[in-house]
Every structure is written in structure tokens, then in C-alpha cells.
Amino acid sequence: MSLKVTARDWARLLYYFSQNTFSFIGVVLTTSTAVTLVAFWIYDFILPGPPHPYVGILIFLILPGVFALGLALIPLGILLRRRELRNAGQLPHIYPEIDLKIPMVQHSFLFIGAATVLNVLIFSFASYKGVSYMDTTTFCGKTCHTVMAPEYSAYQNSPHSRVECVECHIGPGAGWFVRSKLSGLRQVFAVTFHTYSRPIPSPVKYLRPARETCEQCHWPQRFSGDKFIMKMNYKDDEKNTPLTTALIVKIGGRQANGSVGIHGRHLDSGSRIHYISTDAQRQVIPVVYYTDDQGKTIEFVSTDIKVTKEELAKGEERTMDCIDCHNRPTHAFELPENAVDLRMSRGLISAELPYIRKKAVEVLKVNYPDRDTAHKQIVEGIETFYRTNYPDVYNSKRALVEQAADTTAQIYLRNIFPDMKVTWGVHPNNLGHNDFPGCFRCHDGSHTSADGQTISNDCSACHNLLAVQEENPKILKDLGLQ
Ligand code: HEC
Ligand code: HEC
Ligand code: HEC
Ligand code: HEC
Ligand code: HEC
Incomplete structure (x- = not known):
């Protein structure tokens, strides 16, 4: 009532x-x-x-x-x-x-x-x-197009182009979801008022631990064994002489006799390695801690890097996970030489064109004011080169010249975004050691422990080099690849 x-x-x-x-x-x-x-x-x-x-x-x-x-x-x-x-x-x-x-x-x-x-x-x-x-890729990748264009472009033709942005950047569960939506709100303001950083800084400060993202799909303890990798380079000579590099990378994983190889040694039983870096991009690593199989922790200190106690105290301490090596699993920006070599090995830039390797890398390295100008001038640069220096080639192989010119321009457009200050090598890749310090941030032979151990710098700890930039290496015949 x-x-x-x-x-x-x-x-x-x-x-x-x-x-x-x-x-x-x-x-x-x-x-x-x-x-x-x-x-x-x-x-x-x-x-x-x-x-x-x-x-x-x-x-x-x-x-x-x-x-x-x-x-x-x-x-x-x-x-x-x-x-x-x-x-x-x-x-x-x-x-x-x-x-x-x-x-x-x-x-x-x-x-x-x-x-x-x-x-x-x-x-x-x-x-x-x-x-x-x-949470859709359209929203993340395209809506704020200037801002996300570099990452979106590198993502589109990567092994993860079918994986949505949120699967790596947010992952499952409510906690990170709320956190990401809050930081997203701040980003919307940054975009609206143009206060975002150019380029967007990497490493991502609050990236969710790889354990909860990458490992939703990949199984790190899986034994991946040894991986055969073959790469082609081309010389800067008139014939664009091809060079072959072949190596077996010891990825490893867990085996009957324990954890071996690259994955096994860094990742087994959770977190074995943590380190302190003193720069924003985690490229300078003066101290590394390693917990061995007996549970004993060894401190490796670089004898090359000079840091003061204060600098070290201000450094970032971090437990090693996938991102410390695979920091570019999908936003894989290229360097001009590698990018041209890759297109040449796929036949998109024909090695029949004299000096094309040299010329393509040269036009890619020019500082253009914007992407449209770059596109136009790269195509013109290559076509003019053949028209004036090799008129016969230009006339008889016109289609190849045009394809090479267009492919080279596409390399530029995929990797360079002047608006966002994304140029060659802005985002270092930590997998390897040839283009960026990568593995050698720790494996440089200068990180030593008090009892005289050194983080391995032995070439054969990580890979067997079968051929390094060789013309017609014998190994290819032995393997039946040539
Ligand atoms: C396979 C996992 C993965 C996917 C999918 C992915 N990202 Fe990333 N993203 C990363 C990693 C790893 C980093 C680098 C983190 C680091 O070094 O701390 C990164 C970094 C970034 C950065 C910082 C700048 C930079 O280049 O390092 C931006 C911006 C970004 N991602 C946006 C996106 C957008 C937009 C998408 C979808 C179109 C996307 N990401 C999809 C893994 C991914
Ligand atoms: C939603 C599932 C998913 C997530 C999350 C994911 N990956 Fe992958 N990843 C894949 C698939 C599928 C492939 C194989 C793609 C192919 O072979 O075309 C792959 C391939 C790879 C490869 C091999 C690339 C190559 O060149 O062959 C690496 C390395 C890798 N992932 C690392 C990572 C890292 C690091 C992360 C976390 C930042 C991550 N993945 C997150 C699904 C995922
Ligand atoms: C110490 C550095 C390092 C760490 C940490 C690391 N990887 Fe790798 N990983 C490598 C190297 C080196 C390769 C081989 C290089 C290549 O494929 O080009 C590789 C290869 C791979 C591949 C391709 C395997 C194949 O058979 O082609 C996948 C997938 C992968 N890693 C995923 C992961 C995931 C997921 C994590 C985190 C759980 C991780 N990796 C942690 C260095 C590392
Ligand atoms: C943050 C520092 C750090 C980085 C970066 C790093 N490692 Fe290591 N790595 C270590 C430590 C510490 C050990 C253990 C000490 C040792 O065995 O020398 C180790 C061990 C190894 C081993 C086992 C060596 C052996 O003799 O058993 C391999 C293989 C290896 N790392 C490969 C790599 C590769 C490949 C990369 C780059 C993709 C890499 N590491 C990046 C710190 C690092
Ligand atoms: C800590 C592990 C490690 C050590 C030590 C190491 N490398 Fe490597 N190296 C790598 C990895 C990882 C790659 C990249 C494999 C890939 O392309 O995915 C690589 C790639 C290479 C390549 C192929 C480069 C290319 O064209 O991409 C050469 C050549 C090479 N290493 C030479 C050496 C030599 C010589 C030494 C000894 C001084 C050495 N490496 C020591 C991990 C190592």
C-alpha cells in the first residue's frame, strides 16, 4: 500500500x-x-x-x-x-x-x-x-590518419596484417581495456590539438607485457629448432652482382636436455633476464642480470659504456620479453638498402637494369619535402637516369624501367612520413645486429661479471654462417638450391 x-x-x-x-x-x-x-x-x-x-x-x-x-x-x-x-x-x-x-x-x-x-x-x-x-583496425589505423599512417602502412604488409591492432596493444581482460580507453581519451585530445609527438615515441611506455598478448597466439617454449634463412644482396656495380647470405639461426626452445638456443635461453621458466637501459629507446644497456639454471643471479656490467650511479638509478629496469628482440613484429620499417635488395630478389626491381641497385638506393636517400614530391621525383629520377645514360636500355626495357621506378617510389611511401618525422632508421629494429645494435646491446663481448664471465659474443652461439655475401656460394649447390 x-x-x-x-x-x-x-x-x-x-x-x-x-x-x-x-x-x-x-x-x-x-x-x-x-x-x-x-x-x-x-x-x-x-x-x-x-x-x-x-x-x-x-x-x-x-x-x-x-x-x-x-x-x-x-x-x-x-x-x-x-x-x-x-x-x-x-x-x-x-x-x-x-x-x-x-x-x-x-x-x-x-x-x-x-x-x-x-x-x-x-x-x-x-x-x-x-x-x-x-577496437577495429579501421579506427586505430585510419581515423587519425596522419598520426597512425606510418604504423598502419608498415603493418599492412607484415606477417601480422590480419591481426587487429588491439590484439597486441590491448589484449584480453577488463583492466587493460579500461587503461587503454583512458589513454585513448588523452590521445584523442592530442590529435585534436596537435600536441602529439612526432614520431610517436617507441618503445611504447605502457605496452601490455608480451606474456599476455603475443603469447595468446605464440607458444614460446615450443621448440622451433633451427631456422634456415637466405638473403640476397646486390652490389653497387653496373651488373648489380647478386650476393648470397645463408645462415642457420638457432632459435631453439625447450628440448629433452633443457632449454636451448635463442628462445630457450632468454625465455624459459618465466623471466630469466632483466636489464637496465639508460636511454629512451632502450638501446644503451649498461647492466644485465641473468638468473641461471641453479637460480643464481649473475650481474653483467658493460666495460664499454660509461655511466654514473645517478644515470643508472634514473634508468629503466625491465624484464626481458618478446618485445626486447621482436620490437618490430608488425611495424617493420625498412632501410633503403635492405628494401631495394628485397624487391630485387622478388623481381619487382629488375637486376637487368644497369646500376639499378645503386640508383634506387640513391634516390631513396634524398631528403624530400613531402610524400607527393618524393613520389614524383623518385619516378622521374630513375626514368631520367636511363633515358640519358642508357637510352638503349630505356627504349628496349621500358616496362622494366617503369616498374623499377614505381616500386622504388612505393618503398619510399611505405616507410617515410615527413609529417610525422618518420624517416629511415627512426625506429631501431632489435632483431639482429647488422643495422642496429640489437642483440649486441648485450652480446658485445664487453658485458662481464665479477667472476669473469662474459655474455656470449661467439658468432656460432646464435647462428651458423653458411655463406656471407658470397657470389655463387657452394653451400647452395650442396643444399640443392642452385
Ligand atoms: C603483432 C602485434 C602488433 C599489432 C597487430 C600492432 N602493433 Fe603496434 N606495436 C607493436 C609493438 C611490439 C610495438 C613496439 C613496442 C615497443 O617497442 O615498445 C608497437 C608500436 C606501435 C606504435 C608506436 C610507434 C612505433 O612505431 O613503435 C604505434 C603508434 C602503433 N604500434 C600503432 C598500431 C596500430 C595503429 C596498429 C593497427 C593498424 C598496430 N599498432 C598493430 C605490436 C603490434
Ligand atoms: C592474434 C594472434 C597473434 C598475436 C597476438 C601475435 N601474433 Fe605473431 N603471428 C601470428 C600469425 C598467424 C603469424 C604467421 C603469419 C604468417 O606466417 O603469415 C605470426 C607470425 C609471427 C612471427 C614470424 C614472422 C615471420 O617473419 O615469419 C613472429 C616473429 C611473431 N609472429 C611475433 C609476434 C610477437 C612478438 C607478438 C606480440 C607483440 C605477436 N607475434 C603477436 C599471430 C599472432
Ligand atoms: C633474445 C631474442 C628473442 C626473444 C626474447 C624472442 N625471440 Fe622470437 N626469434 C628470435 C630470433 C633471432 C628469431 C629468428 C629470426 C627470424 O626469424 O628472422 C626468432 C623467431 C621467432 C619466430 C619465427 C619462428 C619460425 O619458425 O619462423 C616466432 C613466431 C617468434 N620468434 C616468436 C617469439 C615470441 C612470441 C617471443 C616471446 C614469447 C619471442 N619470439 C621472443 C629472437 C627472440
Ligand atoms: C638485455 C640483454 C640481452 C639482449 C638484448 C640479448 N641477449 Fe642473448 N643473452 C643475454 C644473457 C644475459 C644471456 C645468458 C648469458 C650467456 O649465456 O652468455 C644470453 C644468452 C644468449 C644465448 C645463449 C648463449 C649460450 O652460449 O648458450 C643466445 C643464443 C642468445 N643469448 C641470443 C641472443 C640473440 C639472437 C639476441 C638478439 C635477437 C639476444 N640474445 C639479445 C642477454 C641478452
Ligand atoms: C647474440 C646472437 C648473435 C651473435 C653473437 C652474432 N650474431 Fe649474427 N645475427 C644474429 C641474428 C639474430 C641475426 C639476424 C637473423 C635474421 O635475419 O633474422 C644475425 C645475422 C647475421 C648476418 C646476416 C646479416 C644479414 O644480411 O641480414 C651475418 C652476416 C652475421 N649475423 C654475422 C655475424 C658474425 C660474423 C658474428 C660474430 C662476430 C655474429 N653474427 C654474432 C645474432 C647473432
Whole structure:
């Protein structure tokens, strides 16, 4: 009985106060966005495929925002109206009666009830849609296009091009989800007010530990064995003489006799190695701690790197995981020489064109003001070179020249973004040691322990070199590859 009375009193109260402009605007906003949203969802359902990034922002983020604003305005209007009346001393003692027997009143209550249920449904679905939209690659990679363009471009033709950004950058579970959405909010501000850093700094400070992302798909203890890798280089001579490098990389993993090789030695039984780096990019590593099989921890200190106690104390301490070697598993920016060699080995830049290796690398290294100019001048540079120096080649192999010119321009466009200050080698790759310090940040032969041990610098600890930049290496014949 008393519940019924309270409910009735409340209903009267609300009914009385809800007759105000704010609440009215709220109702209009809610209703119109609701209709638009539902219409779009039906359209989205019939025509699947990601919407244009800006349409996506409108439909998945802005409209639901307006919808929520509308919903919020209704009670806000009621409160304001109440206060206004109270301040004016006009609050009635008894609110006008709502007689449920009057059909009009009945209908409006039915309507409010149904609208509330519908609003809750729409709001839940809109939030769900909005959140899952923010997790799509379209949103991450394309919406803030200048900002994310370098990472998106390098990602698109990488081994992980089918893995969504969020699988590595956020991973499963609620904790990181909330954290990433909060930092995302800050990023939206940075993009809006152009305060973001150029290039976007790497390493990512709050990247989720690889244990919870990479290891959702990869199994580090798996024994990967030894991997045969063959690479082609080309000389800068007229014939673009091909050179072969062949090596067997000892990836290893867990074996019957314990953990061996590159993966096995760094990753087994959790975290065996941690280190202190003193620069932002983790390239300078003066101290490394290694816990051996007996559980004893050895401290390796570099005799080459000179740091003071204060610098060391300010350094970043970190447990080694996948990212310390595979820091470019998907944003694999290339260097001009390697990029040209790779395209030549695939036949996209023909080795039949005299001096093409030298010329292509040369035009790639020029400092262009922007990407459009670069595109035009790279193509022109290569075509003009053959037109003037090798007119016969230009006339007889026109298609090859054009393909080489276009491919070279594409190398530039994939890797260089002047707007974001992303140029050659801005993001070091830690896998290897030829282009960047990589493994040699620790394995340089100068990291020594108090009892005289040194982090291995033995070439054969990590790989067997079968051929290093050789013309026609015998090993290829032995392996039946030539
Ligand atoms: C296979 C996992 C993976 C995927 C998929 C991935 N990233 Fe990354 N991302 C990384 C790693 C690893 C780093 C470097 C982290 C480090 O060094 O601390 C990184 C770094 C970045 C950075 C910092 C700048 C840089 O180049 O280091 C940005 C920005 C970024 N990613 C955006 C994206 C976007 C946008 C997508 C989707 C289009 C994406 N990532 C997909 C793993 C991934
Ligand atoms: C959602 C699953 C998924 C996640 C998460 C993931 N990967 Fe992968 N990764 C793959 C698949 C699938 C391939 C094989 C692609 C192929 O062979 O084309 C692959 C390939 C690789 C390769 C071999 C690349 C090559 O050149 O052949 C490396 C190295 C690698 N991943 C490292 C990582 C690292 C490091 C992370 C975390 C930053 C990571 N992956 C996160 C699915 C994933
Ligand atoms: C100490 C450095 C190091 C660490 C740490 C490391 N890797 Fe590797 N990984 C390598 C090297 C070196 C290779 C071989 C190089 C290549 O494939 O070009 C490799 C190869 C791979 C491959 C390709 C295997 C194949 O058969 O082609 C995958 C996948 C991979 N790593 C995943 C991971 C994952 C996931 C982690 C973290 C759990 C990890 N790695 C940690 C150095 C490392
Ligand atoms: C942060 C420092 C650090 C980095 C970076 C690092 N390692 Fe190591 N690595 C160590 C330590 C410490 C050991 C254990 C001491 C030892 O065995 O020499 C080790 C051991 C190894 C071993 C076993 C050597 C043996 O004789 O059994 C291999 C193989 C290896 N690392 C390969 C690599 C490769 C390949 C890379 C680069 C992709 C790399 N490491 C990067 C610190 C590092
Ligand atoms: C700590 C491990 C480690 C040590 C020690 C090491 N390397 Fe390497 N090396 C690597 C890795 C990892 C790669 C990259 C494999 C790949 O391409 O994925 C590599 C690649 C190479 C390559 C091929 C380069 C290319 O064209 O990509 C050569 C050549 C080479 N190493 C020579 C040497 C020589 C010579 C030594 C001895 C002074 C040595 N390495 C010591 C880990 C090591």
C-alpha cells in the first residue's frame, strides 16, 4: 500500500516537473538520434563491411553521445525546474493529481515505460557498438590518419596484417581495456590539438607485457629448432652482382636436455633476464642480470659504456620479453638498402637494369619535402637516369624501367612520413645486429661479471654462417638450391 502511494507521489512529482524546456529538448534529441541509430544499424546489418572512418566516428561515437546527452537532459531539466520553482517559492504543496483512470494519463505512462525500455536497449547496444568500433583496425589505423599512417602502412604488409591492432596493444581482460580507453581519451585530445609527438615515441611506455598478448597466439617454449634463412644482396656495380647470405639461426626452445638456443635461453621458466637501459629507446644497456639454471643471479656490467650511479638509478629496469628482440613484429620499417635488395630478389626491381641497385638506393636517400614530391621525383629520377645514360636500355626495357621506378617510389611511401618525422632508421629494429645494435646491446663481448664471465659474443652461439655475401656460394649447390 505504502509503496503504491510513494510510487504515485513520485509519478506526480516527475510528471509535474518534467514540463520544461530542457527535458523537452532531451526528449527530442533522444528520439531523433535513436531513430537515426536504429536506421543505421539496419543499414549496417544489410551492407556489412567497415564504414568510412569518419562515418564510423559519427555513427558509433558522436550519435550515441548525443543520445546519452538527450537522456541526461531529461532529469537535468526536471531538477533545474524544481530548483527554479523552489527558489521562487512556487513549489506546490500538493502536486496535481494523476488519475490513472484517465486514458490520456494511462497512455503517457505506457509510452514512458516503453520508451525507457527501448532507450536502455538502444543505449546498451550503442555502447557495445561504439566500444567494439574503437577496437577495429579501421579506427586505430585510419581515423587519425596522419598520426597512425606510418604504423598502419608498415603493418599492412607484415606477417601480422590480419591481426587487429588491439590484439597486441590491448589484449584480453577488463583492466587493460579500461587503461587503454583512458589513454585513448588523452590521445584523442592530442590529435585534436596537435600536441602529439612526432614520431610517436617507441618503445611504447605502457605496452601490455608480451606474456599476455603475443603469447595468446605464440607458444614460446615450443621448440622451433633451427631456422634456415637466405638473403640476397646486390652490389653497387653496373651488373648489380647478386650476393648470397645463408645462415642457420638457432632459435631453439625447450628440448629433452633443457632449454636451448635463442628462445630457450632468454625465455624459459618465466623471466630469466632483466636489464637496465639508460636511454629512451632502450638501446644503451649498461647492466644485465641473468638468473641461471641453479637460480643464481649473475650481474653483467658493460666495460664499454660509461655511466654514473645517478644515470643508472634514473634508468629503466625491465624484464626481458618478446618485445626486447621482436620490437618490430608488425611495424617493420625498412632501410633503403635492405628494401631495394628485397624487391630485387622478388623481381619487382629488375637486376637487368644497369646500376639499378645503386640508383634506387640513391634516390631513396634524398631528403624530400613531402610524400607527393618524393613520389614524383623518385619516378622521374630513375626514368631520367636511363633515358640519358642508357637510352638503349630505356627504349628496349621500358616496362622494366617503369616498374623499377614505381616500386622504388612505393618503398619510399611505405616507410617515410615527413609529417610525422618518420624517416629511415627512426625506429631501431632489435632483431639482429647488422643495422642496429640489437642483440649486441648485450652480446658485445664487453658485458662481464665479477667472476669473469662474459655474455656470449661467439658468432656460432646464435647462428651458423653458411655463406656471407658470397657470389655463387657452394653451400647452395650442396643444399640443392642452385
Ligand atoms: C603483432 C602485434 C602488433 C599489432 C597487430 C600492432 N602493433 Fe603496434 N606495436 C607493436 C609493438 C611490439 C610495438 C613496439 C613496442 C615497443 O617497442 O615498445 C608497437 C608500436 C606501435 C606504435 C608506436 C610507434 C612505433 O612505431 O613503435 C604505434 C603508434 C602503433 N604500434 C600503432 C598500431 C596500430 C595503429 C596498429 C593497427 C593498424 C598496430 N599498432 C598493430 C605490436 C603490434
Ligand atoms: C592474434 C594472434 C597473434 C598475436 C597476438 C601475435 N601474433 Fe605473431 N603471428 C601470428 C600469425 C598467424 C603469424 C604467421 C603469419 C604468417 O606466417 O603469415 C605470426 C607470425 C609471427 C612471427 C614470424 C614472422 C615471420 O617473419 O615469419 C613472429 C616473429 C611473431 N609472429 C611475433 C609476434 C610477437 C612478438 C607478438 C606480440 C607483440 C605477436 N607475434 C603477436 C599471430 C599472432
Ligand atoms: C633474445 C631474442 C628473442 C626473444 C626474447 C624472442 N625471440 Fe622470437 N626469434 C628470435 C630470433 C633471432 C628469431 C629468428 C629470426 C627470424 O626469424 O628472422 C626468432 C623467431 C621467432 C619466430 C619465427 C619462428 C619460425 O619458425 O619462423 C616466432 C613466431 C617468434 N620468434 C616468436 C617469439 C615470441 C612470441 C617471443 C616471446 C614469447 C619471442 N619470439 C621472443 C629472437 C627472440
Ligand atoms: C638485455 C640483454 C640481452 C639482449 C638484448 C640479448 N641477449 Fe642473448 N643473452 C643475454 C644473457 C644475459 C644471456 C645468458 C648469458 C650467456 O649465456 O652468455 C644470453 C644468452 C644468449 C644465448 C645463449 C648463449 C649460450 O652460449 O648458450 C643466445 C643464443 C642468445 N643469448 C641470443 C641472443 C640473440 C639472437 C639476441 C638478439 C635477437 C639476444 N640474445 C639479445 C642477454 C641478452
Ligand atoms: C647474440 C646472437 C648473435 C651473435 C653473437 C652474432 N650474431 Fe649474427 N645475427 C644474429 C641474428 C639474430 C641475426 C639476424 C637473423 C635474421 O635475419 O633474422 C644475425 C645475422 C647475421 C648476418 C646476416 C646479416 C644479414 O644480411 O641480414 C651475418 C652476416 C652475421 N649475423 C654475422 C655475424 C658474425 C660474423 C658474428 C660474430 C662476430 C655474429 N653474427 C654474432 C645474432 C647473432
